[in-house]
Amino acid sequence: MKIATFNINGIKARIAALSDWLAEARPDVALLQEIKSVDEGFPREHFEDMGYRVETHGQKGFNGVAILSRLPLEDVARGLPGDDSDEQARWIEATVIGDAGAVRVCGLYLPNGNPVPGPKFDYKLAWMARMEAHARALLATEMPVVLAGDYNVIPQDEDAARPEAWRDDALARPESRAAFRRILNLGFTEAIRARTQAPGLYSFWDYQAGAWERNNGIRIDHLLLSPQAADLMQDAGIEAAVRGRDKPSDHVPVWVDLAA
DNA sequence: ATGGCTCGTCAAACGAGA
Numbered sequence: 001m002k003i004a005t006f007n008i009n010g011i012k013a014r015i016a017a018l019s020d021w022l023a024e025a026r027p028d029v030a031l032l033q034e035i036k037s038v039d040e041g042f043p044r045e046h047f048e049d050m051g052y053r054v055e056t057h058g059q060k061g062f063n064g065v066a067i068l069s070r071l072p073l074e075d076v077a078r079g080l081p082g083d084d085s086d087e088q089a090r091w092i093e094a095t096v097i098g099d100a101g102a103v104r105v106c107g108l109y110l111p112n113g114n115p116v117p118g119p120k121f122d123y124k125l126a127w128m129a130r131m132e133a134h135a136r137a138l139l140a141t142e143m144p145v146v147l148a149g150d151y152n153v154i155p156q157d158e159d160a161a162r163p164e165a166w167r168d169d170a171l172a173r174p175e176s177r178a179a180f181r182r183i184l185n186l187g188f189t190e191a192i193r194a195r196t197q198a199p200g201l202y203s204f205w206d207y208q209a210g211a212w213e214r215n216n217g218i219r220i221d222h223l224l225l226s227p228q229a230a231d232l233m234q235d236a237g238i239e240a241a242v243r244g245r246d247k248p249s250d251h252v253p254v255w256v257d258l259a260a
Numbered sequence: 261a262t263g264g265c266t267c268g269t270c271a272a273a274c275g276a277g278a
Contacts, residue, residue: 207277220278
């Protein structure tokens with residue numbers, strides 16, 4: 001079961017680029033962030049015609065997450081538990097029925113948190129505390145669980161081409177990194193880092209200042225595997241070349257392949 | 261880089277992103 005995360009930066013602007021990548025990479029599950037669309041505005045039929053079931057959790061203008069799946073889905077849930085007053089569409093999860101077993105898959109769009117300090121940074125840290133509590137509950141099910149998405153966290157300095165430029169940014173602040181490690185330390189395995197410790201692996205390059213051409217990137221899109229999911233991992237990768245195509249998102253797909 | 265581009269908005273600048 002190949003599971004990918006991809007922050008597409010607007011579904012309407014990315015139909016072609018996303019469709020091309022789906023057709024060539026053929027992930028079983030694609031977790032999308034920043035669809036920037038309400039549910040009724042998502043081009044559902046286009047992706048159904050490509051063989052994908054479509055589940056969305058959208059909102060007007062910003063944020064929004066979705067699951068595309070070639071495999072059956074059960075028990076779809078929308079919204080991160082822990083704060084009924086939170087209106088932002090940043091979490092969707094479902095159970096994917098694979099040929100060799102079921103996997104609970106969560107797609108997340110973690111808040112950016114800039115500027116620091118301020119209410120947006122407070123919201124980011126509160127959101128991460130809620131995610132930690134929910135991740136603990138998911139681990140207790142003892143199912144294979146995958147937490148995949150745009151974390152807006154640069155875990156370590158080697159995950160940025162210019163770490164000094166991010167030192168005071170919400171993506172690299174010690175509080176953000178500590179909150180990320182708290183989730184990881186519940187018992188999750190980060191898919192890419194289970195495969196390689198190499199520096200220079202990025203999943204985002206800014207549209208500005210020739211960031212892609214200069215390879216001035218950061219690694220902020222991650223897949224965290226529960227112990228039961230990590231035991232099934234076959235491979236993982238980052239599709240960096242997608243950033244160099246026509247009308248690209250500023251993020252690229254990151255994926256894991258599980259024996260499930 | 262105190263923001264050089266891109267997206268969505270309900271139609272022109274502006275907020276948000278990272």
